[in-house]
Amino acid sequence: MTAAPLILIPGLLNDADLWRDQIAALSGRFDVRVADITRGETMDALVGTVLALADGPLAVAGFSLGGYVAQAMLMRAPERIERLALLDTAFRPDTPERAAERAHLTRLATASGKFLGIGDRLLGTYLAPDHAANPDMAGRVKAMTQRLGAEVFIRQSGLMREDGEAALRAFTGPALVLCGEVDRITPPAGHHEMAALLPDAELVIAPGCGHLTPIEAPTLVSAALARWMERS
Known part of the structure; x- marks a missing residue:
């Protein structure tokens, strides 16, 4: 089990309530902190805000837009990212x-x-x-x-979504890639690609769920995050 703080990064127009069930399920076992990505004007600013939540190594879980923020953190401060979870997100710039x-x-x-x-x-x-x-x-x-x-x-909406392929290929820590089976915003095919890029990734598809898996499949998401946090 890691001692690194678990940083949960919400998505577009999401706040800590997105992670309500995961906070309740995981706070007794891990140091859970929720990032605020509502204020920065640039991706660099958001990366700085999230990195400042704790010192030392981090376990970073990003949802949707938060997944892009997590990948930007990996590009700018790879030494700080001990483990990476990407939920219902993508690694390419917008089509x-x-x-x-x-x-x-x-x-x-x-x-x-x-x-x-x-x-x-x-x-x-x-x-x-x-x-x-x-x-x-x-x-x-x-x-x-x-x-x-x-x-x-x-x-x-104005934030630059960067191409994360090189950063994902280079990341060797424990990784989790998770999405809803019927996610129309960031479909499963892209998550299969992300999982294939990451050397040590578990891929989880939430049956019957759309884009908002932390709300639609709270138990499955919490369990997947716990497994990821406990992997050596």
Whole structure:
């Protein structure tokens, strides 16, 4: 078992509530800390913020946009990263289609009127169909996005997503790659690629889950993180 702090990095328009169940399950066994990536204007700024959460080696688990932050940490301070977990994320820069979609959503967020976060229509993209109809799951997602608001969305959408292939190939520590079986934002195929790049990776696919696995499959995600933290 590692003594390194477990740093949980949320994704776009997510806060610590994304990791609510993992914090409850793992805090008694590990030093769990949640990063705040809502304030920095650049990826370098976010990397500095997360690295400052603790001294020495870190166990870093990044979800979605947080996975890009985790890879940026690996590029800039590889000596600080003892183990790496990537959940529902990617390692390539945005495709033109994804960049266009992000730009469209940013334009909507900057338009006049109240920012409503992720509504019912978009929930079907982020959650598996059964989970989008679950009022508790849907309510948690909507509440996070509304709580953080347009300013955070615009700032996070503008962050440069960097190509992480070289950094992943070079990382030899314990790694976990996890995603939902029906994740439409960052599909399983990309996670198979990431796991193949990492020399010491466990790949976990969460059955019947979409993009938000920490909420959709809390027990499975917590158990996978615990196994990863306990690997030598």
